[in-house]
Amino acid sequence: MARTKEFNEDQALDKAIEIFWHKGYNGTSAQDLVNHLGLSRSSLYDTFGDKQKLFVKSLKRYQKQNLDSLNELFENAENIKTALTEIFKQAVIESLQDRITKGCFMVNSAVELAMHDPEIAKIVHDNQKVVEDVFCNAVRKGQKLGQISEKQDARSLARFIFNNYSGIRVLARAGEKDKQVYDDILKAIFSLF
Template sequence: MGRPKQFDPDTAVAQATEVFWRKGYADTTPQDLIDALGIGKGSLYNTFGSKRALFERALEHYRDNQAAALTGLLDRPGPAKERLRTALRLAAEANLADPDRRGCFAVNTAAALGGADAEATASVRRMFDRTESAFEAVIEEGQRAGEIDRGRDPKATASMLLSTLIGMQVLSKTAEGSERSMRTIDAVIDSL
């Protein structure tokens, strides 16, 4: 009979997410994961199978947490445009408040592995699709309320917001302040 696991796999995935986010997939070694998770090599491989499998779980963990946070912001009561503005502003502020300027784990993964790694590309695409759908729902709500121009294509507008969010994630890695991001957010939301 095997010994019981001495760690919580969900906590380990959250810890691994931080390592992959900070270092990227290619630069994260199994030893980095073992050290961060405080587990043995056997436990790492017996529980997760491989570094790659743990990376996929880390991406899913990040995607689910980010989607829940965004949905929570967008589902609040109030005018649609202001909910969209708030969601974008909070994302920009969170990026700028990060002393390591890690940006977005999904965007970083897309830049490093997108197109070259089918599984990572599909995982990030699912996150982007989920985010775009959340934006689209709020845009349609704003159109029904007469807040957002009904002549705008909701899907195209949601794509614009997603592209704005992704661009801000990249810019935050080198930004000295929030002025550019806030100007961009206001210009995009005001154009609706």
């Protein structure tokens, strides 16, 4: 039979996520992928098909990773409102820590590709719905526990949270490094709960 794969496909995908996230789809060349993944051209194409397929696989993997950690966070949280603030605070920390910030891979891909690639559009839209649901369930739970005000409809609040999360990721991608800007936004957001 054949020899076994010498590289781990998931590790390679993580590398692909990194560079696509950083440079975008159109900004990443095949040579960039070869250099960054550490695979030969042939292995790369044999394993993943072509650039678009590799991108789709990367984005799906990213989506799953993020969703899993989001679900885990809410499951282990005893206070929902605190958990929500943690999510945003973490985003702010990430936005400030590096000289450059990549923002959110999903948001970046939505802006760059959703209009022109139906497959990407579906991934983005599905992600939006499922993340919105996670937020919505969390908010409902928080409201039942008396941790979140019931003045706002849970679905509405979930969509609102999602929207502000997107906005902050764009701000980060745009290179905003003033902590006060983020803090002001967060202050306004959480005055609603």
